Amino acid sequence: MRIVDQRALPESHVERDLESGREVAEAIRTLQVRGAPLIGIAAAMGLVAGLRDRRTAARDAFLARLDELATLLGATRPTAVNLRWALDRMRAVARSTPGESPALWDRLRAEATAIWEEDRAMCRRIGEAGLPLVPDGANVLTHCNAGALATGGIGTALAPVYLAHEAGRKVHVFVNETRPVLQGARLTAWELAHAGIRCTVIVDGAAGSLMRAAQVDVVLVGADRIAANGDFANKIGTYSLAVLAKHHSVPFYCAAPSSTIDPAVPDGDGIPIERRSVEEVTVLAGKALAPVEAEVLNPAFDVTPARYVTGFLTDRGLVKPPFSR
Amino acid sequence: MRIVDQRALPESHVERDLESGREVAEAIRTLQVRGAPLIGIAAAMGLVAGLRDRRTAARDAFLARLDELATLLGATRPTAVNLRWALDRMRAVARSTPGESPALWDRLRAEATAIWEEDRAMCRRIGEAGLPLVPDGANVLTHCNAGALATGGIGTALAPVYLAHEAGRKVHVFVNETRPVLQGARLTAWELAHAGIRCTVIVDGAAGSLMRAAQVDVVLVGADRIAANGDFANKIGTYSLAVLAKHHSVPFYCAAPSSTIDPAVPDGDGIPIERRSVEEVTVLAGKALAPVEAEVLNPAFDVTPARYVTGFLTDRGLVKPPFSR
Numbered sequence: 262m263r264i265v266d267q268r269a270l271p272e273s274h275v276e277r278d279l280e281s282g283r284e285v286a287e288a289i290r291t292l293q294v295r296g297a298p299l300i301g302i303a304a305a306m307g308l309v310a311g312l313r314d315r316r317t318a319a320r321d322a323f324l325a326r327l328d329e330l331a332t333l334l335g336a337t338r339p340t341a342v343n344l345r346w347a348l349d350r351m352r353a354v355a356r357s358t359p360g361e362s363p364a365l366w367d368r369l370r371a372e373a374t375a376i377w378e379e380d381r382a383m384c385r386r387i388g389e390a391g392l393p394l395v396p397d398g399a400n401v402l403t404h405c406n407a408g409a410l411a412t413g414g415i416g417t418a419l420a421p422v423y424l425a426h427e428a429g430r431k432v433h434v435f436v437n438e439t440r441p442v443l444q445g446a447r448l449t450a451w452e453l454a455h456a457g458i459r460c461t462v463i464v465d466g467a468a469g470s471l472m473r474a475a476q477v478d479v480v481l482v483g484a485d486r487i488a489a490n491g492d493f494a495n496k497i498g499t500y501s502l503a504v505l506a507k508h509h510s511v512p513f514y515c516a517a518p519s520s521t522i523d524p525a526v527p528d529g530d531g532i533p534i535e536r537r538s539v540e541e542v543t544v545l546a547g548k549a550l551a552p553v554e555a556e557v558l559n560p561a562f563d564v565t566p567a568r569y570v571t572g573f574l575t576d577r578g579l580v581k582p583p584f585s586r
Numbered sequence: 587m588r589i590v591d592q593r594a595l596p597e598s599h600v601e602r603d604l605e606s607g608r609e610v611a612e613a614i615r616t617l618q619v620r621g622a623p624l625i626g627i628a629a630a631m632g633l634v635a636g637l638r639d640r641r642t643a644a645r646d647a648f649l650a651r652l653d654e655l656a657t658l659l660g661a662t663r664p665t666a667v668n669l670r671w672a673l674d675r676m677r678a679v680a681r682s683t684p685g686e687s688p689a690l691w692d693r694l695r696a697e698a699t700a701i702w703e704e705d706r707a708m709c710r711r712i713g714e715a716g717l718p719l720v721p722d723g724a725n726v727l728t729h730c731n732a733g734a735l736a737t738g739g740i741g742t743a744l745a746p747v748y749l750a751h752e753a754g755r756k757v758h759v760f761v762n763e764t765r766p767v768l769q770g771a772r773l774t775a776w777e778l779a780h781a782g783i784r785c786t787v788i789v790d791g792a793a794g795s796l797m798r799a800a801q802v803d804v805v806l807v808g809a810d811r812i813a814a815n816g817d818f819a820n821k822i823g824t825y826s827l828a829v830l831a832k833h834h835s836v837p838f839y840c841a842a843p844s845s846t847i848d849p850a851v852p853d854g855d856g857i858p859i860e861r862r863s864v865e866e867v868t869v870l871a872g873k874a875l876a877p878v879e880a881e882v883l884n885p886a887f888d889v890t891p892a893r894y895v896t897g898f899l900t901d902r903g904l905v906k907p908p909f910s911r
Contacts, residue, residue, distance in 0.1 A: 271874060271876060271877035272873070272874050404791075435883075436880070437791075438765065438867065438875070438876070439791070440763065440765060440789040440790065440791060441789050443875050443876075446867070446868070446875045446876040446880075447875060447876065447877075450876050450877050450879075450880035451876075451877045451880075453880075454877050454879035454880050455877075455879075459881070460880055460881065461880070461881040461882065461883050462867060462868070462876045462880050462881070462882045462883075463867075463882075463883050463884075464765040464766050464790070464822060464823070464867060464884075465765065465789070465790050465791045465823075466729075466762075466764070466765060466790045466821075466822050466823020466824075466826055466827075466888075467822050467823070467883065467885060467888070468826060469823075469825045469826030469829055469888070470822070470825045470826070470885070470888035470889070473825065473888075496791075497789060497791050497792050497795070498789070498790075498791020498792070498794075499791075500794045500795045500798065501791055501793060501794030501795070501826060501830055502791075504794055504829065504830055504833050505826055505829055505830075508829050508833065542763065542771070542787060542788075542789060543771070543787070545870050545871060545873065546870060546871040546872065546873035547871065548597070548870065548871035549596060549597050550763070550768050550771045550772060551596060551763070551768075551771040551772065551775050551776075551787045552596035552772075552775055552776045552779050552780075554775075554779035554780075555761070555771075555775035555776075555778075555779050555785055555786070555787050556784070556785065556786040556787070557786065557787045557788075558760075558786050558787075558788050558792065559788075559789075560792060560795065563791075563792070563794070563795035563798075564795070
């Protein structure tokens with residue numbers, strides 16, 4: 262399984278071959294591979310990579326190892342539901358496949374490929390659903406990276422932007438840098454610039470005054486998990502952006518594949534929020550940004566209640582809660 | 587004139603002796619010395635340092651050089667009004683002082699010292715005005731650095747926190763790291779930790795979800811310039827914070843010495859907003875945070891309209907607009 266190590270962007274483009282389930286789990290945990298849809302795909306492929314050397318084992322041993330690897334991979338990130346969704350799907354398909362380990366492994370490989378291909382198609386449908394929101398001359402604001410680098414296709418929040426660009430429309434994207442890990446500045450700006458789409462990086466604190474100056478036509482963000490009532494978890498800072506958008510009457514859309522919807526969670530209170538290491542906030546490029554004596558809080562995500570969301574762009578079109586899968 | 591080079595904090599405590607007006611101007615421009623009240627004090631002292639070798643010149647030559655230096659120092663930062671205020675005051679006092687250059691220089695030195703001492707006293711009075719807002723157990727949220735490092739005394743926004751701590755109250759401060767220059771993480775957390783006051787650094791995007799979780803009792807921020815109608819300029823991100831505070835019914839106070847009020851500017855539209863170099867956003871510790879192809883917008887300040895402000899804490903107590911000096 263070959264990945265682009267996203268930690269190295271934008272300075273260098275590093276590709277890495279992952280050979281085992283453990284390596285894939287480590288890549289997900291350390292954000293070499295990130296973005297809710299992409300970590301679902303990566304986890305499915307991690308199972309395939311990790312079971313490659315068990316193809317000669319008995320069926321029971323193969324399935325037991327599958328469960329072990331799924332547990333390992335599922336524990337890497339708690340917030341995105343796509344991870345669990347992909348792993349559950351892979352386990353179910355293995356169990357329902359008759360025959361011995363080689364047949365099971367072939368089936369899993371096909372299923373992982375299908376998950377990727379479906380994701381690519383879903384991105385395109387999300388883009389089509391959002392295309393009317395990005396007319397010629399539009400100024401979009403986005404947060405974090407919900408683009409091609411976060412998916413198997415053209416992204417979720419950025420999919421309408423890519424399709425608008427493809428259709429010859431002039432689009433400009435304000436990119437929140439997205440502290441602490443700077444996925445906006447590092448990844449979104451990188452992929453937009455490489456696609457020839459004009460973008461402007463701003464610090465997260467500047468979004469409010471841009472909206473006040475009427476420079477933002479629409480806010481497009483992704484999601485790591487959407488509850489049945491439409492509350493959704495996304496990168497820290499999304500909730501602030503949603504409040505600011507509502508306050509300034511700027512339309513605010515959440516874009517995600519249906520696999521992001523978790524009907525088992527009734528509302529946002531049930532979504533677990535990952536707290537990541539304080540060093541993401543306090544250290545950058547080996548430099549201390551805060552004194553060691555200070556405490557640090559680093560919630561990686563926040564929850565935006567459904568009432569702030571103008572609409573959800575999914576592979577089923579523009580939809581509104583409540584959701585069942 | 588001896589300064590603490592604030593660029594080196596929190597990693598190292600570097601003191602620097604500035605010998606000329608040009609050195610002081612450079613220190614202000616490059617944020618070695620920052621914070622609206624402190625740059626007013628520094629500019630006044632910069633005139634004294636820069637005129638030290640003109641004490642033997644004729645009165646006219648001395649005054650001409652004073653004007654030159656005031657222009658040089660006044661051009662370093664456009665937004666904070668305290669800078670212009672201090673320089674105007676120094677020029678006026680020189681012109682109204684009879685006698686030759688040595689007498690003028692002595693008078694200027696006394697005036698610069700008076701500006702510092704007044705600032706120290708003003709900070710204390712601001713703290714007293716804000717003390718009732720910080721009861722035992724209070725959770726304060728602040729942005730940027732409006733503390734001791736930004737003034738000649740105990741700060742403006744942090745003055746009520748210092749006095750509450752002095753009075754034996756348990757206080758906790760959430761500190762927005764304040765991108766791009768990270769004055770919150772680097773300076774506010776440093777000075778609070780050194781004073782033994784508990785503080786927690788967060789990324790700027792986390793403030794909204796903290797307010798939603800009812801973890802913030804009051805927001806205290808400083809100001810670089812306050813217009814006659816109460817609109818005020820402060821570090822980029824302040825306006826977003828004000829909208830979030832209003833949305834969550836969290837009291838939002840602006841703390842500043844009266845010299846920050848610019849009655850010549852009727853409202854926020856008249857306050858010039860400094861745009862600083864894009865490298866403040868795109869480079870940290872020599873590491874590129876964004877691709878070179880991306881555009882970057884780096885407004886250093888934003889304007890918060892008066893209607894978002896619960897009250898202004900000044901050396902004249904808790905006041906409301908309109909203001910005349």
